[in-house]
Amino acid sequence: MKFRRLIFANLFRKKIRLLLTIGSFAVALFLFSFLAVVRDAFSRGADIASADRLFVINRTSIINPIPLSYRDKMLRIPGVKMVTHDNWFGGVYQDEKNFFPQFVVDPENQRQVFPELIVSDEEWANFLKDRQGAIVGVRTAERFGWKIGDRIPLKATIWGAGNWEFNIDGFYHGKRPQDDETQFWMQWDFFQEHVPDALKGQVGWYIVRVDSPDDAVRVAKNIDAEFANSPFETKTETESAFAASWVKQFGNIRFLILSIGTVVFFTLLLVTGNTMAISVRERTAELAVFKAIGYSDRKVLFFVLAESLAIAIVGGLLGLLLAGLAIPVLANALNGMLPQLVLAPSVFALGFMTALAVGLASGLLPGLGAMRLQIVNALRRI
Amino acid sequence: MVRVDGSGGSNSLIGVRGLDKTYHRGGGEIRVLQGLNLDVDKSDFVAFMGPSGSGKTTLLNLLGGLDVPTRGNITVAGDEITHMSGHKLTEWRARHVGFVFQMYNLIPVLTAFQNVELPLLLTKLSKAQRRNHVETALGVVGLADRMSHYPRQLSGGQEQRVAIARAIVADPTFLLCDEPTGDLDRQSADEIMALIERLVREYGKTVLMVTHDPVVARRAGTTLHLEKGVLVESAEPERVAAGGRHEI
Ligand SMILES: Nc1ncnc2c1ncn2[C@@H]1O[C@H](COP(=O)(O)OP(=O)(O)O)[C@@H](O)[C@H]1O
Numbered sequence: 001m002k003f004r005r006l007i008f009a010n011l012f013r014k015k016i017r018l019l020l021t022i023g024s025f026a027v028a029l030f031l032f033s034f035l036a037v038v039r040d041a042f043s044r045g046a047d048i049a050s051a052d053r054l055f056v057i058n059r060t061s062i063i064n065p066i067p068l069s070y071r072d073k074m075l076r077i078p079g080v081k082m083v084t085h086d087n088w089f090g091g092v093y094q095d096e097k098n099f100f101p102q103f104v105v106d107p108e109n110q111r112q113v114f115p116e117l118i119v120s121d122e123e124w125a126n127f128l129k130d131r132q133g134a135i136v137g138v139r140t141a142e143r144f145g146w147k148i149g150d151r152i153p154l155k156a157t158i159w160g161a162g163n164w165e166f167n168i169d170g171f172y173h174g175k176r177p178q179d180d181e182t183q184f185w186m187q188w189d190f191f192q193e194h195v196p197d198a199l200k201g202q203v204g205w206y207i208v209r210v211d212s213p214d215d216a217v218r219v220a221k222n223i224d225a226e227f228a229n230s231p232f233e234t235k236t237e238t239e240s241a242f243a244a245s246w247v248k249q250f251g252n253i254r255f256l257i258l259s260i261g262t263v264v265f266f267t268l269l270l271v272t273g274n275t276m277a278i279s280v281r282e283r284t285a286e287l288a289v290f291k292a293i294g295y296s297d298r299k300v301l302f303f304v305l306a307e308s309l310a311i312a313i314v315g316g317l318l319g320l321l322l323a324g325l326a327i328p329v330l331a332n333a334l335n336g337m338l339p340q341l342v343l344a345p346s347v348f349a350l351g352f353m354t355a356l357a358v359g360l361a362s363g364l365l366p367g368l369g370a371m372r373l374q375i376v377n378a379l380r381r382i
Numbered sequence: 383m384v385r386v387d388g389s390g391g392s393n394s395l396i397g398v399r400g401l402d403k404t405y406h407r408g409g410g411e412i413r414v415l416q417g418l419n420l421d422v423d424k425s426d427f428v429a430f431m432g433p434s435g436s437g438k439t440t441l442l443n444l445l446g447g448l449d450v451p452t453r454g455n456i457t458v459a460g461d462e463i464t465h466m467s468g469h470k471l472t473e474w475r476a477r478h479v480g481f482v483f484q485m486y487n488l489i490p491v492l493t494a495f496q497n498v499e500l501p502l503l504l505t506k507l508s509k510a511q512r513r514n515h516v517e518t519a520l521g522v523v524g525l526a527d528r529m530s531h532y533p534r535q536l537s538g539g540q541e542q543r544v545a546i547a548r549a550i551v552a553d554p555t556f557l558l559c560d561e562p563t564g565d566l567d568r569q570s571a572d573e574i575m576a577l578i579e580r581l582v583r584e585y586g587k588t589v590l591m592v593t594h595d596p597v598v599a600r601r602a603g604t605t606l607h608l609e610k611g612v613l614v615e616s617a618e619p620e621r622v623a624a625g626g627r628h629e630i
């Protein structure tokens with residue numbers, strides 16, 4: 001491209017202005033990536049939900065229990081393949097801020113219902129033999145430096161008081177990078193031995209695997225119908241619907257993030273649009289000379305757009321690069337407080353496209369102005 | 383041969399017939415050019431003089447295809463430019479006109495070499511050919527050793543010489559110079575005029591120039607005055623008068 005040098009020379013005309021404009025793009029794109037990553041993290045539950053899993057909770061609220069005796073009744077409903085159950089333990093490890101989710105699991109069915117969370121057979125066998133055993137997600141194990149055989153005290157908060165002690169028998173990891181690797185699993189039997197009598201035989205929620213995902217909605221209806229008018233009515237949802245309603249507890253994060261993102265880009269558009277307008281206006285006489293010596297209106301428009309696009313590309317890539325470097329660090333720092341932060345290629349691509357769009361849009365108005373410039377008037381003005 | 387009475391044949395390089403230019407401003411009309419005629423042959427060197435506001439720049443803009451007349455027509459080397467579309471006119475300017483402005487109008491972020499190369503970027507010439515042409519043009523104006531200087535590193539006279547190199551590099555049909563020495567001291571002005579004269583004599587260029595300065599105008603083969611919207615020949619050719627003084 002023989003005009004490359006010309007475009008470069010124009011770009012570097014005001015170096016500080018160039019740096020600031022590139023900086024605006026970089027900051028905006030960094031912010032954009034970070035917001036997108038947080039949004040992804042919160043809505044990931046719905047994305048990774050398995051289509052053949054149903055969550056059964058107490059109709060009143062998820063913190064109300066359901067009797068263990070419902071399990072056999074569920075298994076008799078056509079379309080139900082297997083059933084497992086969880087309780088939220090909610091213990092504290094040393095300090096409140098060391099939060100990680102702890103579930104009381106049903107060892108018999110846990111691995112069949114959640115096949116994507118992988119534990120080696122040997123570790124699982126050790127877990128089954130050990131009433132006080134625990135299986136921990138690799139992220140949490142890494143966070144606290146736990147090894148097999150470590151004894152971990154958890155201070156009970158919901159199910160009585162005092163420390164409950166567990167032995168680490170193994171670790172699980174997710175099949176996919178998005179899978180939650182922070183959970184702590186303990187045994188139902190051990191849990192039952194230690195909870196007060198009044199709370200025995202009550203599970204937090206059930207997870208049902210159905211024979212066919214196509215059947216999921218019908219089976220869910222049948223489960224709720226089965227327990228209608230019982231003392232413990234149920235509410236059954238597909239896993240994705242359950243995850244979505246869980247996200248709603250945090251308020252409308254999607255909307256919040258979208259609003260912030262929109263404001264960021266609108267500001268960016270105004271800043272760069274204004275910069276381009278100023279830099280074109282300063283050059284009115286020069287642009288007139290270009291046209292006088294035979295440069296077409298379209299070429300003049302192209303020069304202005306090429307300039308704003310170059311700024312957008314450099315600034316945008318810089319911001320995305322920074323995000324790529326910073327997000328893993330942030331994710332580590334926020335360990336356990338937020339779901340796993342992953343900078344997905346789609347976020348990269350979307351960010352880059354948005355930067356291009358802002359670059360084009362900010363160059364367009366000044367570019368059209370330059371295109372329509374009357375040579376004679378522009379030369380007379382100097 | 384330069385004529386202003388509309389009597390030039392169809393073989394003159396530039397032919398202007400019945401040129402009118404009227405500006406409308408705030409309801410009023412300013413009739414700047416009124417039925418102007420002009421014929422210029424190849425290698426003519428014409429100076430236009432006239433008081434400020436008489437329409438000299440307007441005339442050059444029309445001749446250079448930067449503006450369109452209200453009435454009349456302009457023919458250059460057989461091409462009637464008055465009815466060309468904007469896009470065609472742009473191409474025509476690139477091929478036929480070299481502009482030299484009073485304020486030089488170089489691009490400040492480009493070197494002398496790059497400034498002179500600008501018109502050639504619109505041609506199909508290869509990089510090596512472009513370099514060749516630019517070096518030749520800068521050699522003609524005597525700035526072969528300043529190719530990588532930026533305009534701010536050059537004197538006014540040198541800047542104007544770069545501008546002249548830019549105007550001639552694509553070998554246009556004619557040069558239009560609007561007060562090319564208007565911003566220069568006497569010595570630089572003389573150098574610029576010597577250069578333009580040389581372009582006419584040695585290279586056979588056709589030059590139409592506007593100037594305020596009778597000393598500068600004297601260098602031209604013909605001096606025309608713009609009066610009441612038309613061109614008139616000088617009652618007393620300056621060159622003859624000057625020559626006469628020397629003989630005494
Ligand atoms: N775009 C325009 N709009 C209105 N009036 C104009 C315009 N351009 C030039 N004029 C007027 O036309 C007249 C001639 O201007 P110009 O050709 O620049 O004169 P000169 O170059 O001889 O000083 C002046 O009165 C000027 O004010």
Ligand SMILES: [Mg+2]
Nearest residue numbers: 438439440560
């Ligand atoms: Mg003028």
